[in-house]
Amino acid sequence: MNNLYPIKTKVSAAQRHQLLNQRPLLIWFTGLSGSGKSTLAVQLEAELHALGFKTYLLDGDNIRTGLNKDLTFTDEGRIENIRRIGEVSKLMLDAGIIVLSAFISPFEADRQQVKNIVGADNYLEVYVNTPIEICEQRDVKGLYKKARAGEVKNFTGIDSPYEEPRHPDVTILTHTMSVEESVRELMKVVGPVVKLKI
Numbered sequence: 413m414n415n416l417y418p419i420k421t422k423v424s425a426a427q428r429h430q431l432l433n434q435r436p437l438l439i440w441f442t443g444l445s446g447s448g449k450s451t452l453a454v455q456l457e458a459e460l461h462a463l464g465f466k467t468y469l470l471d472g473d474n475i476r477t478g479l480n481k482d483l484t485f486t487d488e489g490r491i492e493n494i495r496r497i498g499e500v501s502k503l504m505l506d507a508g509i510i511v512l513s514a515f516i517s518p519f520e521a522d523r524q525q526v527k528n529i530v531g532a533d534n535y536l537e538v539y540v541n542t543p544i545e546i547c548e549q550r551d552v553k554g555l556y557k558k559a560r561a562g563e564v565k566n567f568t569g570i571d572s573p574y575e576e577p578r579h580p581d582v583t584i585l586t587h588t589m590s591v592e593e594s595v596r597e598l599m600k601v602v603g604p605v606v607k608l609k610i
């Protein structure tokens with residue numbers, strides 16, 4: 413750090429967390445486009461919120477249209493996208509929030525970097541493992557069709573790589589499970605970590 417002197421606040425992270433009465437956590441969803449990241453993150457957030465947890469969902473639409481609107485889908489663009497999201501997540505965790513992040517995040521090194529940024533204890537990786545054939549059949553946004561036609565370049569799984577997570581905390585097979593079953597699986601893992609208030 414060059415000539416930078418971060419201020420020392422009077423309120424500590426622990427005090428903020430105590431006031432909110434929860435343990436912050438980053439729930440990091442990774443998977444192909446159309447795998448089910450947003451669907452699961454939206455539903456899981458709704459369930460946590462209904463139980464009284466303070467949450468925030470970060471996904472492509474609220475980040476790539478705002479903070480990261482200068483970034484493309486080249487490898488470099490994706491690397492910087494994930495780095496910034498890791499830093500934003502860190503700030504939100506410091507504030508005491510349970511953060512749900514839904515980004516393709518195709519590179520293992522970048523996911524590891526996020527884990528390092530926020531601290532391993534605060535990071536829970538969810539691999540939304542849906543075969544590309546199923547994602548392509550779903551084609552929720554019509555992007556696979558465009559990518560096959562060459563109208564969208566550097567599309568993940570077609571002409572841009574997706575590296576499978578090596579050690580995900582949870583793997584969800586959306587092609588064999590309903591959304592409800594998948595969220596129940598997630599709650600089983602997330603619940604004990606954030607210490608459900610029941």
Ligand SMILES: Nc1ncnc2c1ncn2[C@@H]1O[C@H](COP(=O)(O)OS(=O)(=O)O)[C@@H](OP(=O)(O)O)[C@H]1O
Nearest residue numbers: 445446472485490493515516517518565566567568
């Ligand atoms: N070339 C290319 N490859 C992949 N995805 C593309 C591309 N162009 C646009 N989109 C749309 O952008 C969403 C993925 O953005 P992410 O920020 O999650 O991508 S990444 O993590 O930086 O790889 C992705 O959203 P999801 O379908 O929710 O994954 C697409 O809607």
Ligand SMILES: Nc1ncnc2c1ncn2[C@@H]1O[C@H](COP(=O)(O)OP(=O)(O)O)[C@@H](O)[C@H]1O
Nearest residue numbers: 445446447448449450451552586589590591594
């Ligand atoms: N078990 C499941 N979990 C998540 N999505 C599922 C599941 N089964 C079917 N789907 C469907 O798959 C699609 C996933 O789209 P979306 O959540 O936008 O994916 P992504 O955010 O990864 O691009 C949705 O239409 C959703 O209804």
